[in-house]
Amino acid sequence: MPSNLDAQSIAPHPDHDHQACIDSALTAARELCREKQQKLTKTREKVLQLIWGSHRPIGAYSLMDALAEGEQKRVAPPTVYRALDFLLELGLIHRINSLNAYIGCQDPSHEHHCYFLICTSCNLAVETDPGPFQSAVGQLKQESGFEIRQQNMEFNGLCPHCQEQSE
Amino acid sequence: MPSNLDAQSIAPHPDHDHQACIDSALTAARELCREKQQKLTKTREKVLQLIWGSHRPIGAYSLMDALAEGEQKRVAPPTVYRALDFLLELGLIHRINSLNAYIGCQDPSHEHHCYFLICTSCNLAVETDPGPFQSAVGQLKQESGFEIRQQNMEFNGLCPHCQEQSE
DNA sequence: TTTTATCGTGTTACAATATAACACATCGAT
């Protein structure tokens, strides 16, 4: 789970040192690629960095726009999607299905299920610990007879900051 | 929660009387529309019926294909999407985000969160009770400071029937 | 050192999902 958080909350504080997030994400990514003997190429690294440009999910085509900044040529969709597939595969990013968008993984060092809190006002997305849900999941497995392999949870609501704004 | 279930499981048995599902869904829909003073027009009813044609999520364009069966003209996408929006709004169907597809709601009589078990082999999708998860959600609200308004859970795995097949 | 195999990228075209905008029709309430 991420450092660099608001003491009151697992949501990153609006004024937090975001460069630290980016740096630690990239360091973790390089480390993971070394371990798994995968190459973090220029494109892949740039995409990861852009995704970590905020704590808000970003779409593939927005990434293409961002990649185009200051470049002569735009990259084509397959380039971005290949990078995204690579990063997803390694667990360095997650896909937010309800938004068709991608966000950095807070803890890529081991596989885990995706539990996200998403602010419908500012789009902040915070990854949370699936732990507290696992007894209910176990019960559900029993009752349903399903063999559950993936858990994908998306909570929508208002983040602490946006609640203040709207008061 | 639906009747007509496998005794061992909340998943519908492959041989269950599916016409009963369709009929009770349509009856419930008519009732709900009367209550809420909304019109279940021909198009809307047909779409709902097609969605209830199985317990598998179905995409908007497949619905268009199904609507076209035995008709002279195909309807255009907006027609289907309007019907879908209407049915979603009333809670008669849910959207499965990870599949861009739609499925009938098992219990439209009151608003609730969406918890689905989805079989990655046969696409069976079963709606389950969010109840057992609510204490963990409450804890999460506290810790995160988020005001959670919507819960959208998609579990992927193998349904009991497909587990047998793959043994 | 050449050869070859693998992996990553470039490029073109296209598929699949979803919406905007505007015209028209229906139907109940004033």
Next chain:
DNA sequence: ATCGATGTGTTATATTGTAACACGATAAAA
């Protein structure tokens, strides 16, 4: 009878994602 609200038809287009094939770099095998 008219008006306003709601539902549908129609055309065009936006958004998200893939298929298929060519090219290039790199590194291991011959």
